[in-house]
Amino acid sequence: MSGLAHFLEAEAIATVVIGLIPQHIAAMHPPRALNVPFALGRPLGAPDDPALQLSVLRAAMALLDDPGSVPIVAAFESSDVLPLAGNADEWSCPVSFPARSLGSPLVDRVAAEVRALMPWFERGRQSRGRTATGASGLDIEATYYWLSEFLTEHAPTVSPRSALPLGLSFKLAAEDLKAFYLEAGSAGPGRSSAEALNGWFWRETAAGELLIALRTHLADHADPGVRTHARFTLVPESEANRRRT
Amino acid sequence: MRAEDVPETLLNLPCPDFGAPSRADPGPVSERRVAIVSTAGLMQRGDTPFDFGAADYRIIDAESDADLLMTHVSTNFDRTGFLQDTEVVFPLGGLRQLATEGLIGSVARFHYAFMGATDPTALEPAARQLARNLQGEGTNVVLLVPV
Numbered sequence: 198m199s200g201l202a203h204f205l206e207a208e209a210i211a212t213v214v215i216g217l218i219p220q221h222i223a224a225m226h227p228p229r230a231l232n233v234p235f236a237l238g239r240p241l242g243a244p245d246d247p248a249l250q251l252s253v254l255r256a257a258m259a260l261l262d263d264p265g266s267v268p269i270v271a272a273f274e275s276s277d278v279l280p281l282a283g284n285a286d287e288w289s290c291p292v293s294f295p296a297r298s299l300g301s302p303l304v305d306r307v308a309a310e311v312r313a314l315m316p317w318f319e320r321g322r323q324s325r326g327r328t329a330t331g332a333s334g335l336d337i338e339a340t341y342y343w344l345s346e347f348l349t350e351h352a353p354t355v356s357p358r359s360a361l362p363l364g365l366s367f368k369l370a371a372e373d374l375k376a377f378y379l380e381a382g383s384a385g386p387g388r389s390s391a392e393a394l395n396g397w398f399w400r401e402t403a404a405g406e407l408l409i410a411l412r413t414h415l416a417d418h419a420d421p422g423v424r425t426h427a428r429f430t431l432v433p434e435s436e437a438n439r440r441r442t
Numbered sequence: 443m444r445a446e447d448v449p450e451t452l453l454n455l456p457c458p459d460f461g462a463p464s465r466a467d468p469g470p471v472s473e474r475r476v477a478i479v480s481t482a483g484l485m486q487r488g489d490t491p492f493d494f495g496a497a498d499y500r501i502i503d504a505e506s507d508a509d510l511l512m513t514h515v516s517t518n519f520d521r522t523g524f525l526q527d528t529e530v531v532f533p534l535g536g537l538r539q540l541a542t543e544g545l546i547g548s549v550a551r552f553h554y555a556f557m558g559a560t561d562p563t564a565l566e567p568a569a570r571q572l573a574r575n576l577q578g579e580g581t582n583v584v585l586l587v588p589v
Contacts, residue, residue, distance in 0.1 A: 198481050198558060198562070198586050198588045199457075199460065199562065200458065200460055200562030200563060200565055200566070200569075201479060201481070201556065201562070201565060201569050201586055202463070202586055203460040203461070203463060203464070204565070204566050204569035204570060204573070205466075205479075205569060205572070205573050205576075205584055206463060206464040206465065206466045207464045208466075208570060208573030208574070208577075209466045209467075209573075209577070209582075210466055210573050210576055210577070210581070210582060210583070210584050211466040211467065211468035211469075211474075211582060211583045211584070212466070212583070212584045212585075212586055213583075213584075213585055213586065214586040214588075215585070215586065215587050215588060216588070217443055217588050217589075218443060218448055218452055218588075219443070219444075219445045219448070220445060220448060220452075220453055221452075221455070221457055224457035225457050225458065225459075225460060225562075226460075226463055227463060227586075228463040228464065228465055228466075234443065234444045235443070236443065236519075236520055237443065237518070237519035237520060237589065238519035238520030238521055238522075238523055238524065238531070238589055239520060239523040239530050239531075240530070240531060240587050240588055240589060241529060241530045241531070241533050241536070241587075242530065243523065243530065244522075244523040244524075244526035244527030244529075244530045245526060245527045247529065247535075247536070247539075250529050250530065250533055250536050251536050251539060251540070253533075254533055254536045254537065254539075254540055254585075255540065255545060257585060258476075258540060258545055258546060258585075261468040261474070261583065262471075266465075267463045267464075267465045268463050325526070325527075327509045327510070327528075328509060329509065329510070329511055329512060329524065329525050331487060331509075331511070332485075332487075332491050332511045332513050360490075361490075361491065362493065364493075365491060365493045368493075368515065369491055369513065372512075372513070375521075376521070376525060379521070379522050379525050380525050383522060383525065383526055389522070389526075391520045391522040391523065394522050395520070395522065422493075422494075425494065426515075430515050430516060430517050431517065432517065433517050433518050434451070434518050435518070
């Protein structure tokens with residue numbers, strides 16, 4: 198981010214960086230930066246809070262009028278409480294999943310969850326007017342079936358989108374599956390928090406169990422793209438560390 | 443993030459030395475045409491997703507109805523905010539509001555996205571090309587938004 202600011206400014210494009218990691222801003226000193234106290238993934242503060250988002254933008258654009266010498270670094274002070282944790286009591290999964298059948302295949306349990314969540318996913322899509330799922334090019338049923346095949350002796354060897362490498366399709370399918378759950382989960386009543394949603398996905402759903410199983414199962418996969426995504430981009434470090442301890 | 447909350451893994455990432463910063467003139471407020479440049483790995487549905495090491499960018503047409511998707515490779519940041527409200531990562535509506543308030547001149551039609559996990563020095567050729575695109579579109583200010 199700071200490098201882009203240097204490159205663009207050298208080409209006579211004025212820039213303002215929103216800084217999420219103050220130590221990186223201090224080390225790479227882009228010309229103008231507004232450090233914000235928000236979590237990674239939320240540079241403008243909080244979803245569905247236009248007043249806060251606008252106050253960040255106003256503070257960022259104001260740096261363009263600062264007559265001081267560059268680098269100019271300011272801090273955005275927010276009195277809003279913006280932890281990812283939120284209030285755990287305010288949210289719960291909008292559906293009760295079918296009870297686990299002993300010995301039931303993982304893919305069948307994911308299928309049951311997806312069926313249960315589908316009305317809430319559709320409700321969320323309608324209320325937001327969009328969905329962030331679908332980068333893999335697979336519909337949701339094809340997504341979890343295709344991913345599950347990596348756990349079998351008939352693991353996929355070609356990408357469903359022929360123009361994309363197998364490893365990238367694998368990563369996109371995993372993100373699509375997760376996004377489906379998170380969009381459905383946040384469409385229900387109650388105010389959802391990032392921590393509650395992510396904790397629910399990784400610790401309480403068969404889909405989370407599937408991705409964790411793939412991480413382990415594919416750590417030595419022959420395809421370097423699949424192997425690398427399985428090892429490093431499938432399960433958050435925080436969740437992987439939690440499971441190790 | 444607050445400085446004290448930044449995890450060790452991020453503090454240990456190499457930070458290249460880009461030298462003393464240049465200072466471009468943003469011009470008077472009424473003539474500032476602003477584009478967003480994101481490093482969230484954003485793309486519009488139908489475009490090509492980002493993968494490891496991607497050093498190119500995607501164009502985001504503000505006049506298109508195509509959904510905005512996130513194909514950043516990292517899984518170590520929150521995505522629930524983006525899933526609920528794209529403005530938390532890509533504040534196009536917010537910039538339009540600033541334009542109506544007269545705090546900027548206008549909002550560009552075309553915006554851009556890189557994938558921020560790539561070595562920042564590798565982005566230079568694409569960034570220089572991007573600057574020419576921006577100039578050709580009359581854009582003279584960029585809001586750089588990380589993820």
